[in-house]
Amino acid sequence: MSKELIEKAKNHFASIVEAQLTRIEEMKKDCQWTDYTTLNPIIIGLCWGDGIGPIISKHAQTVLEHVLKDKVASGKVVFRDIKGLTIENRAECKKAIPDDVLKEIKACHVTLKGPTTTPQAGDQWPNIESANVAMRRYLDLFANVRPVRIPQDNIDWCFFRENTEGAYVLGSSGVDVSNDLSIDFKVITEQGAERIIRMAFEYAKKNNIGRVTVVTKSNVVKTTDGRFSKVAFKIAKEYPSIKVDEWYIDIMTAKLIDPARRSDFKVFVLPNLYGDILTDEAAQLQGGVGTAGSANIGKKWAMFEAIHGSAPRMVIEGRDKFADPCSMIRASAMLLKHIGFTQEGKKVEMALEVCGQYEKKMCITGRDTGVTGEEYTKYVLGWIDNPNLETRWKEESKL
Numbered sequence: 421m422s423k424e425l426i427e428k429a430k431n432h433f434a435s436i437v438e439a440q441l442t443r444i445e446e447m448k449k450d451c452q453w454t455d456y457t458t459l460n461p462i463i464i465g466l467c468w469g470d471g472i473g474p475i476i477s478k479h480a481q482t483v484l485e486h487v488l489k490d491k492v493a494s495g496k497v498v499f500r501d502i503k504g505l506t507i508e509n510r511a512e513c514k515k516a517i518p519d520d521v522l523k524e525i526k527a528c529h530v531t532l533k534g535p536t537t538t539p540q541a542g543d544q545w546p547n548i549e550s551a552n553v554a555m556r557r558y559l560d561l562f563a564n565v566r567p568v569r570i571p572q573d574n575i576d577w578c579f580f581r582e583n584t585e586g587a588y589v590l591g592s593s594g595v596d597v598s599n600d601l602s603i604d605f606k607v608i609t610e611q612g613a614e615r616i617i618r619m620a621f622e623y624a625k626k627n628n629i630g631r632v633t634v635v636t637k638s639n640v641v642k643t644t645d646g647r648f649s650k651v652a653f654k655i656a657k658e659y660p661s662i663k664v665d666e667w668y669i670d671i672m673t674a675k676l677i678d679p680a681r682r683s684d685f686k687v688f689v690l691p692n693l694y695g696d697i698l699t700d701e702a703a704q705l706q707g708g709v710g711t712a713g714s715a716n717i718g719k720k721w722a723m724f725e726a727i728h729g730s731a732p733r734m735v736i737e738g739r740d741k742f743a744d745p746c747s748m749i750r751a752s753a754m755l756l757k758h759i760g761f762t763q764e765g766k767k768v769e770m771a772l773e774v775c776g777q778y779e780k781k782m783c784i785t786g787r788d789t790g791v792t793g794e795e796y797t798k799y800v801l802g803w804i805d806n807p808n809l810e811t812r813w814k815e816e817s818k819l
């Protein structure tokens with residue numbers, strides 16, 4: 421009996437190794453970065469998602485349309501509505517992303533995506549893979565970039581979360597060897613680690629930041645985290661003016677809430693799962709996960725989203741209109757900057773910061789104790805159009 425089980429597990433493992441070796445060959449191919457300046461029009465896909473997704477994405481779309489009015493009018497930018505990335509449709513097709521939806525996403529240059537429900541064993545949905553994880557893999561969106569800024573505490577962090585490997589990429593490919601034994605797999609490749617770590621160092625160099633912090637648990641998870649750490653120190657040699665230090669994920673979660681030390685950190689680079697966890701903590705310090713956006717960047721495509729999930733409980737309790745749209749609006753700002761509309765993106769970011777951290781005339785609480793997402797979006801739009809935006813932002817932002 422056990423011989424048979426071992427044989428089955430071995431075959432499963434062999435197929436995983438084979439797929440990863442193929443992926444490495446793909447990564448080795450020299451694929452060019454998309455040059456958005458040459459695109460006409462730039463096509464922006466909009467996926468609405470589940471739970472609070474449609475409502476907060478709508479608010480983000482309002483902001484995008486507002487700041488891109490001229491570009492849409494001249495035909496330089498086209499929005500494309502992509503339906504079908506809903507849990508109902510995905511459950512019916514039994515696919516993380518139905519084929520036709522994936523085709524539509526690939527036909528856009530960038531996508532703004534609302535949060536999508538991730539099924540879990542025992543809930544009402546078939547236990548299919550997360551749409552986020554699948555999209556990151558299918559489009560090879562290897563860098564998950566998540567900025568968090570709290571100027572009054574001197575905090576200006578940028579997280580570079582590896583997005584196509586770690587415990588995530590094989591998260592739906594584990595094996596129940598027997599009734600008693602379950603095994604998951606975690607993968608780190610030399611090429612996968614190199615590309616995200618290099619991106620973090622390039623960001624530091626471009627922004628005159630003299631330090632990059634690598635977060636692992638390489639003292640315990642010796643093989644995969646060990647490789648990530650080794651690659652980081654190897655890449656660091658190419659950037660002699662940037663200091664590199666390695667922290668373990670446990671102490672790093674503590675340091676983020678240590679007022680005496682936390683503002684010393686600037687750029688973080690870390691494997692997938694640690695990045696997932698640490699960025700929720702960082703976002704909470706900024707004002708909640710509803711305030712943080714996430715850029716999923718690959719060479720060919722890019723996708724922008726909130727860092728949080730679809731909050732179905734808010735919908736069930738009738739509180740979706742009070743959901744914070746700032747995460748999606750911030751994601752939109754990142755999208756704008758990524759496709760070359762730097763001024764527009766910067767304006768949206770400054771307005772979000774003035775509203776959420778300085779003026780604070782309105783407050784979002786997720787319930788009727790605060791304003792609705794629609795009211796808050798109008799508040800942000802007011803500041804986007806305010807001629808004093810930059811002056812006000814500069815006065816307050818001491819960073």
Ligand code: IPM
Binds near residue numbers: 726
């Ligand atoms: C995130 C989210 C996703 C993740 C979920 C929704 C699958 O938490 O973007 O951080 O775990 O990556």
Ligand code: MG
Binds near residue numbers: 700
């Ligand atoms: Mg997360």
